[in-house]
Amino acid sequence: MTCWQCGLPADALFCGGCKALQPPPSGYFEFYGFPRKLAIDSAELQRRYYALSRQLHPDRFTRRSAREQALALEASSILNDGLRVLRDPVERAEYVLTAEGFAMPGQRTKDVPPELLEEVFELNLALEEMRSGDASARPALETARSHFQSMLNGADSELAGLFARWDESGDRAELARIRGVLNRRKYITNLVRDVNQALQ
Amino acid sequence: MQTFQIDFSDSKPKRIVGIDLGTTNSLVAYLSGGKPEVIPGPDGDPLVPSFVCFPPEGEPLVGNTARRALPLHPLATVFSVKRLMGKGVGDIEAELPLLPYRVTGTGVVQIHAGGQVRTPPEISALILRQLKMNAEAALNEEVTQAVITVPAYFNDAQRQATKDAGRIAGLEVLRLVNEPTAAALAYGLDKRKQGVVAVYDLGGGTFDISILRLHDGLFEVLATGGDTHLGGDDIDNLLLKVAMEDIASEWRAGIEGNQEAIQLLRRAVIEAKHALSFVPVTHIRFEYGGRRYERELPRDVFNRLITPVVDRTLQPCRQCLADAGVTPEQIDEVVLVGGSTRIPLVRDAVARLFRARPHTELDPDQVVALGAAVQAGVLSGEVEDQLLLDVTPLSLGIETMGGLVSKLIHRNSAIPASATENFTTGVDGQTNVLIHVIQGERELVRDCRSLARFDLKGIDPAPAGFARIEVKFLIDANGILNVSAKELRTGKEQSMDVKPSYGLNDGQVESMILESIEKAEEDFQERQVREARVEADTMLAAVEKAKNNDAYWDLSDEDRAGISRGVNELLLVYHGSDHHLIQAKIGELNQSTMALAESMMNAAVSNALKGTKI
Numbered sequence A: 001m002t003c004w005q006c007g008l009p010a011d012a013l014f015c016g017g018c019k020a021l022q023p024p025p026s027g028y029f030e031f032y033g034f035p036r037k038l039a040i041d042s043a044e045l046q047r048r049y050y051a052l053s054r055q056l057h058p059d060r061f062t063r064r065s066a067r068e069q070a071l072a073l074e075a076s077s078i079l080n081d082g083l084r085v086l087r088d089p090v091e092r093a094e095y096v097l098t099a100e101g102f103a104m105p106g107q108r109t110k111d112v113p114p115e116l117l118e119e120v121f122e123l124n125l126a127l128e129e130m131r132s133g134d135a136s137a138r139p140a141l142e143t144a145r146s147h148f149q150s151m152l153n154g155a156d157s158e159l160a161g162l163f164a165r166w167d168e169s170g171d172r173a174e175l176a177r178i179r180g181v182l183n184r185r186k187y188i189t190n191l192v193r194d195v196n197q198a199l200q
Numbered sequence B: 001m002q003t004f005q006i007d008f009s010d011s012k013p014k015r016i017v018g019i020d021l022g023t024t025n026s027l028v029a030y031l032s033g034g035k036p037e038v039i040p041g042p043d044g045d046p047l048v049p050s051f052v053c054f055p056p057e058g059e060p061l062v063g064n065t066a067r068r069a070l071p072l073h074p075l076a077t078v079f080s081v082k083r084l085m086g087k088g089v090g091d092i093e094a095e096l097p098l099l100p101y102r103v104t105g106t107g108v109v110q111i112h113a114g115g116q117v118r119t120p121p122e123i124s125a126l127i128l129r130q131l132k133m134n135a136e137a138a139l140n141e142e143v144t145q146a147v148i149t150v151p152a153y154f155n156d157a158q159r160q161a162t163k164d165a166g167r168i169a170g171l172e173v174l175r176l177v178n179e180p181t182a183a184a185l186a187y188g189l190d191k192r193k194q195g196v197v198a199v200y201d202l203g204g205g206t207f208d209i210s211i212l213r214l215h216d217g218l219f220e221v222l223a224t225g226g227d228t229h230l231g232g233d234d235i236d237n238l239l240l241k242v243a244m245e246d247i248a249s250e251w252r253a254g255i256e257g258n259q260e261a262i263q264l265l266r267r268a269v270i271e272a273k274h275a276l277s278f279v280p281v282t283h284i285r286f287e288y289g290g291r292r293y294e295r296e297l298p299r300d301v302f303n304r305l306i307t308p309v310v311d312r313t314l315q316p317c318r319q320c321l322a323d324a325g326v327t328p329e330q331i332d333e334v335v336l337v338g339g340s341t342r343i344p345l346v347r348d349a350v351a352r353l354f355r356a357r358p359h360t361e362l363d364p365d366q367v368v369a370l371g372a373a374v375q376a377g378v379l380s381g382e383v384e385d386q387l388l389l390d391v392t393p394l395s396l397g398i399e400t401m402g403g404l405v406s407k408l409i410h411r412n413s414a415i416p417a418s419a420t421e422n423f424t425t426g427v428d429g430q431t432n433v434l435i436h437v438i439q440g441e442r443e444l445v446r447d448c449r450s451l452a453r454f455d456l457k458g459i460d461p462a463p464a465g466f467a468r469i470e471v472k473f474l475i476d477a478n479g480i481l482n483v484s485a486k487e488l489r490t491g492k493e494q495s496m497d498v499k500p501s502y503g504l505n506d507g508q509v510e511s512m513i514l515e516s517i518e519k520a521e522e523d524f525q526e527r528q529v530r531e532a533r534v535e536a537d538t539m540l541a542a543v544e545k546a547k548n549n550d551a552y553w554d555l556s557d558e559d560r561a562g563i564s565r566g567v568n569e570l571l572l573v574y575h576g577s578d579h580h581l582i583q584a585k586i587g588e589l590n591q592s593t594m595a596l597a598e599s600m601m602n603a604a605v606s607n608a609l610k611g612t613k614i
């Protein structure tokens, strides 16, 4: 890569010769200088975020050329988008899975994970009762909520284990397992939200 | 008499001013030797009331003169225009009866006042133009670049309208800064370097709450919330309603519909409100058509009346704490912004909620403008150790099947932020795709705010689903959305039409700019002419005075004739509108008085020597 402004070789965010901002890498791991792993040092991530913000924020480029201002805008949006994705384990995993070619379900997934079918059936009955004004379903819903909450916690620790295994082996089969857990997790999250709404 | 020409070299970078474009008052400030300072208007008042009056004849009045004109020209005076920025008529129906000016329009609001029809950005531009002129007069240089503050909770349309107003006023708006963030910046100058700060900003028409984390000069906004339709105006309206009901029953004839009377009464209730921040009991006093109305207003009655308004600020505060992931105990400091925070009930409510005594060292009316000046310094490079990292107040989404919103960028995301979404065609041969962009938190499109419709057009006819168009939504550091699209197969930029739902389109802004550029140039010209005349006055007075000096009569006839000619020529151009010509004649007169100045100087020196014992 050579610098767009002075033509000298440039392999960092800023040209070593003329100090011009270079087109930033679009991948979040590359941008932050982290290896493509599912486990991440979140304190270090936050530290790099602040350091890079000081260098890249558009406020720092008001007196520069239009080209550099555009690059600063692009770079700081990647910086901010990247932090949001990388600091959250679920988003981070979804990001890696998408990049590895796995299709991820949308925000309103309706596919019930098979292992939850029975519980979801009963929960939906209770939700119906609650919504139709029958408060006798309240205790059942409250029990279901804490049950699903603990399932979420279980899913999180399961994910942490799978993350470590993929980081070590790079085996796609681990990614498929991670996707299974993510789907289940997303489904349960939606359930908890529905229950919370019904209980309000 | 010898005048010295000072060379203003062009190499100096342009100065950036900071502007608080408020609902009730507007201010302009700049960084003077590293410290922010408010620039007062010609009347010496640091606050320029956000009032514009279109008198039957002559130029629009802005500021204190326009506010004083309100009872005289109630149908020609516009105030609180900030509440209309980026809005449609349907959004403001509830408060129309209390506004003296008429409002129409289907998309952008049109304000009818004094026989003029203007959009809110144009009215705001008149206020900005006044601030620009105040700054130019004080700094003695042209001002063309500004930072303007907006309520943190302003949506895209309201931000865009503010930016448009700047452009119409001849200002390049280098950054829109959120008001609470600006206030934190003003306080952050010599404050603690670490900590969590809540900024509670209750202005004339808007309420904002922001929670920030401060560390080593970084001002990181964790979350923000608010209500763009809640402020001191609502308190005024409550008082106004009570007083109008009183009057209707006491006088057996109401003043409804009588805008002159309503605006006079509005002034009376505002005075009472202000007084109650300092004394426990006051009176609303009002006279009209030879009749008097007077009502005692104790603070506790006032408090009961306004409790609902104050309570409406508390829910956004709790939500903001939750969004920021902090508890009230973790808030180290609370900063109060906006004139309405002078109300003791508001201060008490804030102190109770955040369990911290609020900061009030800086004038709540000035703190936002001071912060804007600091941000101007950040942009110019004068302030190197501080940086704002702000967030977008509202989620951004697009309409999907069934009128549902698919969220692309969530509220409280740090900005700049972006999201990409791929689109394709649904039927064979389709050549355009419509994207409806929405701002808001609800699930259904109809419960959110329509932002704009983008029409991706000129797609090559192909079987359904063949086209691959990647649309990039990018919220910039001003909190304003930028949309770009490219056809992924060809890599070509995809063209599109943008239809803002409540804003001006580019063409409209352009023509307003053209109109006002002439105006702005006129203004600048006029000021330069005025300044040249002041200089000429000084010069002429000096010549007149010199005629009493022996040195004048010691001059050769030729030199005296030269001076007379110089004076006459200066007087000839004095009333003209060409300041260059006035300056040139001042220069010539200056030249022809050179000999006089010299001999007067010598005389002065020799006189001085005579008086000194050597």
Ligand SMILES: [Zn+2]
Pocket (backbone or CB within 6 Å): A003, A004, A005, A006, A007, A008, A010, A015, A016, A017, A018, A019, A020
């Ligand atoms: Zn270079």
